[in-house]
Amino acid sequence: MCGRMEFTLSERMHRALRDTFQIDAAWPEQSEVRPTDQAAFLTRTDTWTLKTGRWGLVPPGMDLQAAKKYATFNARIETVERSKVFKEAFKAGGRCVLPLSAFFEWPNKSKVRIARPDDRPLLAAGLWSRQETEDGSLLSCTVxxxxxxxxxxxxxxxxxxxxLTQDLDAWLHGPPADAKAIAQSSWRPGLLRTQPAS
Incomplete structure (x- = not known):
């Protein structure tokens, strides 16, 4: 995945997010989210909580300046358990869900927008972290x-x-092996539409 995503919500997307997560809030919309921008993500203990944080994970023990040297906005599911940057969040309650309206790619150097044709939001598996700094709490996330x-x-x-919504709990709270399997198998072919993007 290239480093661009979109979070602009139609009324149908608003309703779907409200019904799924029981959050009736002002979602932080952005037409194009880039790495290091603020991105919305959802966590759950007893109830769902909407947070925003830096898109580019800053793991425990690493300060923001050090994190800027690495591309931490994506985490490969195949190696997430072994990665020095991502393994702690993956194993220690740092899994989250990022709501999107679309994401972008550049096949053959032509920008395309990839979204659901039924105008429903996308829910991407993610990780998040909180760091305490001199300026307060720094929240960050990765896709x-x-x-x-x-x-x-x-x-x-x-x-x-x-x-898929039926797999959210397995991703967030399942054992590592189950969470990895869900992340690699939940989505099926034929659910997305690719269109030229400006």
């Missing part, structure tokens, strides 16, 4: 990526690990 579904192989060799 989990996986190999593409068959219908996207000509677009890019990676895609966000998108989740």
């Amino acid at each position: 989990i990526t996986r190999p593409p579904t068959e219908d996207l192989t000509k677009v890019h060799d990676r895609m966000p690990a998108l989740l």
Whole structure:
């Protein structure tokens, strides 16, 4: 997945997010979210909580200046358990869900927008972290990526690990092996539409 996503919500998307997460709030919309921008993400203990944080994970023990040297806006699901940057968040309650309206890729140097044709939001598996700094709490997040579904192989060799609503709990609270399996298998071919983007 290239480093661009979109979070602009139609009325139908608003309703779907409200019904799924029981959050009736002002969602922080952005037409194009880039790495290091603020991105919305959701966590859950007893109830769902909407947070925003830097898109580019800053793991425990690493300060922001050090994190800027690394591309931490994507985490490969195949290696997330072994990664020095991501393994602690993956194993220690740092899984989250990032709501999107679309994401972007550049096959053959032409920008395309990838979204659901039924005007429903996308829910991407993610990780998040909180760091205490001299300026207060620093929240950050990353998008989990996986190999593409068959219908996207000509677009890019990676895609966000998108989740169906029925698989959210397994991603957030399942054992690591189950969470990895869900992230790699929840999304099916044929659920997305690719269109030229400006």
